[in-house]
Amino acid sequence: MISSNTYDVLVVGGGLAGASTAYALAQRSLKVLLCESEPRLASKASGNAWALLMPYVATQSSPPGRLYAKGFNFTHNLLTSTFEGLVSYHEVGAIQLPATKRLSRILTETVPFVGNSPIRRVSAQEGSDRAGVTLLTASFFIPQAGYCKPARIAEHLATSFPSHISISLGRSIEDLRWIDSKWSALFNDGSANSFTNVVLCGAHDIQKLPLTSWVPLEAIRGQTTQTVMTPSSSGLRTVISYDGYITPQQEGLHFIGAHYRHDDFDTEPKDLDTQEILARLYRTLPDISDLKVASSRVCFRASTHDRMPYIGALPNNDGPNLFINAGHGSRGLLTAPLGGEIIARLIGGQPLDNLSEAAGICSSGRLSTRMTRLIPPS
Numbered sequence: 109m110i111s112s113n114t115y116d117v118l119v120v121g122g123g124l125a126g127a128s129t130a131y132a133l134a135q136r137s138l139k140v141l142l143c144e145s146e147p148r149l150a151s152k153a154s155g156n157a158w159a160l161l162m163p164y165v166a167t168q169s170s171p172p173g174r175l176y177a178k179g180f181n182f183t184h185n186l187l188t189s190t191f192e193g194l195v196s197y198h199e200v201g202a203i204q205l206p207a208t209k210r211l212s213r214i215l216t217e218t219v220p221f222v223g224n225s226p227i228r229r230v231s232a233q234e235g236s237d238r239a240g241v242t243l244l245t246a247s248f249f250i251p252q253a254g255y256c257k258p259a260r261i262a263e264h265l266a267t268s269f270p271s272h273i274s275i276s277l278g279r280s281i282e283d284l285r286w287i288d289s290k291w292s293a294l295f296n297d298g299s300a301n302s303f304t305n306v307v308l309c310g311a312h313d314i315q316k317l318p319l320t321s322w323v324p325l326e327a328i329r330g331q332t333t334q335t336v337m338t339p340s341s342s343g344l345r346t347v348i349s350y351d352g353y354i355t356p357q358q359e360g361l362h363f364i365g366a367h368y369r370h371d372d373f374d375t376e377p378k379d380l381d382t383q384e385i386l387a388r389l390y391r392t393l394p395d396i397s398d399l400k401v402a403s404s405r406v407c408f409r410a411s412t413h414d415r416m417p418y419i420g421a422l423p424n425n426d427g428p429n430l431f432i433n434a435g436h437g438s439r440g441l442l443t444a445p446l447g448g449e450i451i452a453r454l455i456g457g458q459p460l461d462n463l464s465e466a467a468g469i470c471s472s473g474r475l476s477t478r479m480t481r482l483i484p485p486s
């Protein structure tokens with residue numbers, strides 16, 4: 109039984125965003141109930157076997173570039189300093205191939221920008237030497253990039269302050285109502301409890317709550333594949349990002365992603381999609397062929413109308429202290445932990461300081477104009 113007086117904050121959703129938010133709140137001695145509808149934390153988008161921590165290659169002038177650089181540094185510091193040795197971050201470096209027109213232009217014309225992290229243009233030969241497989245073109249080399257297990261990070265974040273974070277698994281929030289100056293949360297087992305602050309970290313499932321069904325979040329299907337290492341792939345030493353990505357082997361398996369599909373809600377992996385993922389890889393890395401698929405997995409990214417996450421106070425007609433940390437798309441490792449820190453500063457009444465620009469770019473205030481259009485006045 110949960111007492112309404114026990115918690116300062118209800119965090120809805122136990123993926124990377126929810127676990128990061130709970131962690132940042134607990135760092136400020138706030139008591140948190142972290143509620144996850146699945147039996148395990150991080151079992152949806154945050155449950156892939158591996159995820160890349162990979163900065164976004166941009167030009168210095170771009171707001172997304174500065175946001176993602178801040179997010180990369182924040183998460184990199186978390187993994188290599190705060191959680192050093194506790195979560196396995198394989199900082200093997202990444203080769204970013206110029207797979208889009210935008211990247212080709214930056215490769216040839218402008219100064220690449222990934223914030224404070226080093227980045228270098230490398231020739232096809234130097235890239236091949238670093239990667240351990242033949243590359244056909246020049247590329248960027250980013251030494252601080254790498255890959256990690258997102259679920260392990262979420263679990264570590266959520267369990268770091270057991271005296272301040274209570275985890276409720278297998279229970280979902282079905283409804284939120286502003287009653288007697290508090291948010292009353294209705295659980296799927298029929299119980300209800302009230303909270304002063306609520307943070308919605310449920311990705312696109314936020315739309316299932318009647319109060320927030322209007323929030324524009326799109327579920328985009330992604331399929332990933334693990335393949336058994338072969339002699340042709342065993343030399344791979346860095347992550348390679350192209351119009352897909354591959355990691356070096358861990359325990360004899362490579363992780364290869366990721367399919368990106370709108371309007372497809374099939375939760376089962378499809379052979380055709382696996383073939384497409386592998387075809388892209390074979391086209392890019394001619395040394396590698398005939399990989400044997402060990403397993404495939406489907407999950408869904410929550411994407412927003414402008415691709416930036418929603419982080420901050422959520423405009424609504426009912427009550428204050430409702431927050432959102434969601435819509436992290438394909439770059440959750442860059443933005444979800446940063447989002448947790450921003451939310452915790454807002455709830456804790458602290459200045460945003462060095463995170464002001466990032467908070468502005470992700471501000472959920474940009475939803476307010478949409479809200480007035482989508483919700484009829486009561």
Ligand SMILES: Cc1cc2nc3c(=O)[nH]c(=O)nc-3n(C[C@H](O)[C@H](O)[C@H](O)COP(=O)(O)OP(=O)(O)OC[C@H]3O[C@@H](n4cnc5c(N)ncnc54)[C@H](O)[C@@H]3O)c2cc1C
Pocket residue numbers: 120121122123124125126143144145146149150151152153154155156158159160161162258279280281282309310311313314329330331332365366367407408409410433434435436437438439440441442444
């Ligand atoms: C195929 C694929 C590959 C990706 N690869 C990378 C990568 O390499 N690098 C990277 O940075 N990012 C990557 N991403 C993106 C990253 O995985 C996501 O951005 C991140 O996991 C989102 O975290 P989240 O907590 O917002 O969402 P989720 O992990 O989906 O968590 C939301 C949680 O909320 C719970 N929930 C929802 N509603 C309720 C409710 N009412 N009550 C209780 N619980 C609720 C859900 O059960 C779920 O567990 C990838 C995404 C996909 C799909």
